[in-house]
Amino acid sequence: MSISMIRAQNPQGVVDAGTELSGKAAALDGLIGEQVRAVNRLRQSWFGRAANAAVARAYRDIQRQHLQHELIQARADALSAGGAGMVAGRSVVLAWVAIARSMFDVSDAGVVTPRPPNDTAPWVAIAACYTTIIQQLIQTFLHLDGQLAGTLAAIARGDIPGNDPAPAGGFGPGIDPDGFNNGQLTFHQQMAGFGDAETGAGGVGVPNTDLSIMGMTPDGRMFTIQGDTGVGMNPDTNGGPGARPPDGGNNSILYWKMDEHGKWVVDEVVKNPFPSQLGPGGKADISTIPTSTFNVGDTMYASVMNVDHWNGPPGQRPPGESGWVSRSSELWKSSDNGRTWARTSAVWRNDVDAPNNPFQVQSFAPADDGYVYMYGTADGRTNDGLHMARVPAQYVGDTSQYEYWNGTAFDHNQAQNSSPAVVQTPSGVSGIGEPNVHFYDNKVLLTFNDENGGVYTSSSTDGGVSWTDPTRVVSRGGVYGVFQSPFSGGDSIGATLSLWNPYGTALYEIENQDTRNLGAY
Incomplete structure (x- = not known):
């Protein structure tokens, strides 16, 4: 870049553009607030399936507008800050050029040369110093210009600078939650956790956590069930939960509300709704992890996995061995909108010495045919695929009423441990991890992850028997646990993803061939 090009620049115009754009962001924020208030009034006066679908669509639209506001404001901030830096940089360059030209000749490239009578050796040395300084200032201005262009390009990809993880001592680089957007996946906002790596301070709802299994209470509140929760992160595993808090270390429930800026914020916290259990011989489970949630009428249910022990990450355990071994999976229920929970009699036991039950990591999905469908995999993320059963909704807590898939039909006499998979583990993938299944008007949608950061979708149009x-969707190490939002539908879904470092969850939108034409949730 030359001096004449810098002189021709008008960086104050960049600052002014940032100010104007910030005003547009503020105007959009005001419109979002009006819509949130209107939806809240709607929820108080309109009930039923059609109302739920309308509210879900409204929330999806507002979520997108909130994201656009964040992007517009990020552009405005970048223009204002970057432009101000360029204003200062331009002034300094031109000031030094003016001083130099009072004594020397200055080329457009910033080369300073003596002119008579100031052309003796001392003046030559002074001119050389001016050349060094002016050319360094030109490079600084060029750097500021490129830095602003790079920031704006990143924002155009949906990568908002304010979401970048802060460096944490003793930990490797963290995952930027909006740094892996692509044609199928769009970041919307951070959700739970993401507290300080050492102290957990600043965490949303709880200090540091994962999963955020999404659901809706019978009285219409969105909630998430959180998994392993820690105060800070674990330096030995470069992420994940640090020291467990005395209450809520294994799981918690967060209730959410949308604020007037279109952002989901925590409204209430229930800690440790699913206490750790004792296995055979009085041995305490190492963790109690929720895997899905659903409603039957006014009763809420949650499937919960009791983990006996961890086997370690890939590369630190024998090939083919799962990452953890569960003792059992259980069904819990709540009749007070999720504030207190009790175990049902429904238990799926696993042999911890020779794991053999394919319904340890479960996802339950009610359908309009009067059945609740149960999908499950073996413990860990190394398995043969997704298995299926069904039960009349009124008997969901009675395992004697379940019918397991036998390869061609649901069969009351089919043993659960030998029930064949309905979705085979794809070639080159470790297994179907943390499955999440939901029925929509036109399709059944499955989301899952593998143990290497791959996130996947699959869909069915025949009630969840045959699958695409x-x-x-994306492959990013340290990303896992994709759970569908109750405000999904149409041609896309909202879904939470868990990040191992920084340890927390974020909300995304997924749109691809599987999510198109889903219909209502």
Whole structure:
């Protein structure tokens, strides 16, 4: 870049553009607030399936507008800050050029040369110093210009600078939650956790956590069930939960409300709704992890996995061995909108010495045919695929009423441990991890992850028996646990993803061939 080009620049115009754009962001924020208030009034006066679908669509639209506001404001901030830096940089360059030209000749490239009578050796040395300084200032201005262009390009990809993880001593680089957007996946906002790596301070709802299994209470509140929760992160595993808090270390429930800026914020916290259990011989489970939630009428249910022990991450355990071994999976229920929970008699036991039950990591999905469908995999993320059963909704807590898939039909006499998979683990994938299944008007949608950061979708149009080949949405190490939002539908879904470092969850939108034409949730 030359001096004449810098002189021709008008960086104050960049600052002014940032100010104007910030005003537009503020105007959009005001419109979002009006819509949130209107939806809240709607929820108080209109009930039923049609009302739920309308509210879900409204929330999806507002979520997108909130994201657009964040992007517009990020552009405004970048223009204002970057432009101000360029204003200062331009002034300094031109001031030094003016001083130099009072004594020397200055080329457009910033080269300073003596002119008579100031052309003796001392003046030559002074001119050389001016050349060094002016050319360094030109490079600084060029750097500021490129830095602003790079920031704006990143924002155009949906990468908002304010979401970048802060460096944490003793930990490797963290995952930027909006740094892996692509044609199928769009970041919307951070959700739970993400507290300080050492102290957990600043965490949303709880200090540091994962999963955020999404659901809706019978009285219409969105909630998430959180998994392993820690105060800070674990330096030995470069992420994940640190020291467990005395209450809520294994799980918690967060209730959410949308604020007047279109952002989901925590409204209430229930800690440790599913206490750790004792296995055979009085041995305490190492963790109690929720895997899905659903409602039957006014009763809420949650499937919960009791983990006996961890086997370690890939590369630190024998090939083919799962990442953890569960003792059992259980069904819990709540009749007070999720504030207190009790175990039902429904238990799926696993042999911890020779794991053999394919319904340890479960996802339950009610359908309009009067059945609740149960999908499950073996413990860990290394398995043969997704298995299926069904039960009349009124008997969901009675395992004697379940019918397991036998390869061609649901069969009351089919043993659960030998029930064949309905979705085979794709070639080159470790297994179907943390499955999440929901019925929509036109399709059944499955989301899952593998143990290497792959996130996938698959869909069914025959009630969840035949499935499309899984579509890989994204592959990013340290990302897992994709759970569908109750405000999904139409041609896309909202879904939470868990990040191992920084340890927390974030909300995304997924749109691909599997999510198109879903219909209502």
